[in-house]
Structures are given as C-alpha cells and as structure tokens.
Amino acid sequence: MCSCVDTGPPHAQVCSCVIPQCLQRAMQTLLHQLFHTRHPTFIVLHLLLQGLVYAEYTCEVFGYCQELEFSLPYLLLPYVLLGVNLVFFTLTCAANPGTITKANESLLLQVYKFDDVMFPKNSRCSTCDLRKPARSKHCRVCDRCVHRFDHHCVWVNNCIGAWNIRYFLIYLLTLMASAAAIAIMTAAFLLRLVAVSGLYQETYLDDLGHFQAVDTVFLIQHLFLAFPRIVFLLGFVIVLSLLLAGYLCFALYLAATNQTTNEWYKGNWTWCQHWPLVAWSLSAEPQIHQNIHSHGFWSNLQEIFLPATPSYKKKKK
Ligand SMILES: [Zn+2]
Ligand SMILES: [Zn+2]
Incomplete structure (x- = not known):
C-alpha cells in the first residue's frame, strides 16, 4: 500500500507516495543482490x-x-x-x-x-x-x-x-x-x-x-x-x-603513482572533510593521508606486474 506519512528525505517521501512499498522493497532486494553479493x-x-x-x-x-x-x-x-x-x-x-x-x-x-x-x-x-x-x-x-x-x-x-x-x-x-x-x-x-x-x-x-x-x-x-x-x-x-x-x-x-582506487577515494574524502580546517585555521594540523608507497614510475609499475x-x-x- 502507498504510504504518505513517512518521515525522511523529501525524495524518499515522494518515492514512497509514487511507488508501492512492496515494489520498493523488491527493488532494494534486487539492487542488494546485484551489487552486494x-x-x-x-x-x-x-x-x-x-x-x-x-x-x-x-x-x-x-x-x-x-x-x-x-x-x-x-x-x-x-x-x-x-x-x-x-x-x-x-x-x-x-x-x-x-x-x-x-x-x-x-x-x-x-x-x-x-x-x-x-x-x-x-x-x-x-x-x-x-x-x-x-x-x-x-x-x-x-x-x-x-x-x-x-x-x-x-x-x-x-x-x-x-x-x-x-x-x-x-x-x-x-x-x-x-x-x-x-x-x-x-x-x-x-x-x-x-x-x-x-x-x-x-x-x-x-x-x-x-x-x-x-x-x-x-x-x-x-x-x-x-x-x-x-x-x-x-x-x-x-x-x-x-x-x-x-x-x-x-x-x-x-x-x-602507486595508489589503489580505495586509497584514492579515501584520500580525497579525508581531504574534503578537512579542507575547511586547513583553509581557516593555520594552527589546525589535520592528519591528511600522504602517499608513502610511491617509489618512482618504473618501481611502481614493477610492483603492479611483479607483486x-x-x-x-x-x-x-
Ligand atoms: Zn570482492
Ligand atoms: Zn576481513
């Protein structure tokens, strides 16, 4: 049944009004099965x-x-x-x-x-x-x-x-x-x-x-x-x-550059979280991830092909 009394983000409320809940649950299960198993x-x-x-x-x-x-x-x-x-x-x-x-x-x-x-x-x-x-x-x-x-x-x-x-x-x-x-x-x-x-x-x-x-x-x-x-x-x-x-x-x-996708994503996310501190306070010293694994172009490629x-x-x- 359609429910219009849900609390939550506006788009979620719109979805719950337009799409029946059973269909929403089926879609969530399908997406979970597709991308998480x-x-x-x-x-x-x-x-x-x-x-x-x-x-x-x-x-x-x-x-x-x-x-x-x-x-x-x-x-x-x-x-x-x-x-x-x-x-x-x-x-x-x-x-x-x-x-x-x-x-x-x-x-x-x-x-x-x-x-x-x-x-x-x-x-x-x-x-x-x-x-x-x-x-x-x-x-x-x-x-x-x-x-x-x-x-x-x-x-x-x-x-x-x-x-x-x-x-x-x-x-x-x-x-x-x-x-x-x-x-x-x-x-x-x-x-x-x-x-x-x-x-x-x-x-x-x-x-x-x-x-x-x-x-x-x-x-x-x-x-x-x-x-x-x-x-x-x-x-x-x-x-x-x-x-x-x-x-x-x-x-x-x-x-x-000897980075993994996981490190690149996490590094960028950490920077996004901390850049206001860096921008507004010179005394702030947030712990930003540094790439300590890069040892030059050829060495980095060698690590990929000869792990x-x-x-x-x-x-x-
Ligand atoms: Zn896996
Ligand atoms: Zn584990």
Whole structure:
C-alpha cells in the first residue's frame, strides 16, 4: 500500500507516495543482490554484449569490407584483440586477488609500511578476526580481506587486488583496444562507402521542394536508414571506447603513482572533510593521508606486474 506519512528525505517521501512499498522493497532486494553479493550476472551480460558486437562485425562489416578490398590483417585485428582480452578476462575472474588468511597474514604484514592515518598499526578485521596488513581491506561482497585491495569489480565478479591487478589492467587495455579497432574499421567502411558511391556530391529535394547539396546530417540519416545496425554498432563502440579510455587513463594514473582506487577515494574524502580546517585555521594540523608507497614510475609499475607474494618474501629471507 502507498504510504504518505513517512518521515525522511523529501525524495524518499515522494518515492514512497509514487511507488508501492512492496515494489520498493523488491527493488532494494534486487539492487542488494546485484551489487552486494557474488553472482555471475554481469559476467554473462559482458559476454553477451561482446558476442553481439562481434556477431554484427562478423556478419555485416567484415563481409562488406572484404568486398571493398580492405586489408585482411586490419580486418582480423579485432579478433586477435578479442582472443587476448578473453584470456586476461578469465585470469582476472579466476585469479586469487590476494586473499589474506591465517597462513599468510604475518608475511603480508611485512610487505607495506603503515602510515597510521589510513592504515593504523595493530588493527584487526572485525569480520575475519585477522590482523590487517597496510593497504588491505575487507571486501563485503566476497567476505574476505584482500591484500592491496583496489576495488570489487562486478564485471569480473572478483576483487581487484595485489595479485590480479596486472591481469585487470591488460584486460582493460585490450577491451578498449578491441572496441576502438571495431569503431575504426566500421567508420572506415562507411567512409569508403560514401566515397565510392559519390553520395556527398549528390543533391536532394527538401520539404519545400528545393534542391539541397548533401551535407553531413543528411549523410548520417541516409546511412542510418540503409545500415541501421552498423550505424548503431558504430555509435555504441565509439561511446564504449571513450568510456574505457577514460577509465584506463585513471587506472594507469593510479598504477603510476602507486595508489589503489580505495586509497584514492579515501584520500580525497579525508581531504574534503578537512579542507575547511586547513583553509581557516593555520594552527589546525589535520592528519591528511600522504602517499608513502610511491617509489618512482618504473618501481611502481614493477610492483603492479611483479607483486610481492608470501612465497616471494620467503625466498628472500
Ligand atoms: Zn576481513
Ligand atoms: Zn570482492
């Protein structure tokens, strides 16, 4: 039943009036199941979208491009990138991100220094009852503490941590490259088609009965009517490439500066909480998180691709 006597934020009251409470509860349960429990829904969705994009590329763009005598290595490049991407996708999904256990907690406690701001010494995870190494975090979705925790990724249904972030970065890079390769091949096909047909030199009759030279808007409309799925595919992969390129730049920035997403988020949040103190009082000395783990660009990248593991530390002793 609808209830209009709820107290709480105005938007919550509006929601409770418009949406029945049983439906609200069902939506909350669904959102909780989707984003706070481990399940393969997003992996299936990911593979389905990838399959649809490649099916459209194979069934239409590839064939037309061959007819227009495009170079075969360029046409096959998206498939090579898909193969590499699927290998690293599987590795990211299946690899242990750095689960902290009774057996390895002592060794992992020695890997990173404690900064006593974001990562205090001698703290314990209240859920696992394990001592927390610096840079680790308990993932509520997977219900485990993860060494050098970055974030939990629903698209791979796994945490991203010290031992699988290298796979994740290559997965991200090849996913962006495959989307960009398909976008470039599809755009090249449409441009070649326009050039071969000489369409841009034609004129058309507008609504008022006047002859108009073909312009870009008319060309896009014409191509959309002639090849709707290909133009939709092009729009989708362009947007996807830009989003992935933006996220990849962010992930590479974090890797180059030796920060995790968790630390970047917490660091920015701490700064937002304390900046009025810093701005208005010179005597205030809030404890702001400092990045003490960065040791230069190459050293930071080496840490991503050659992470310290318990067995590695054992060998060094
Ligand atoms: Zn824990
Ligand atoms: Zn997780």
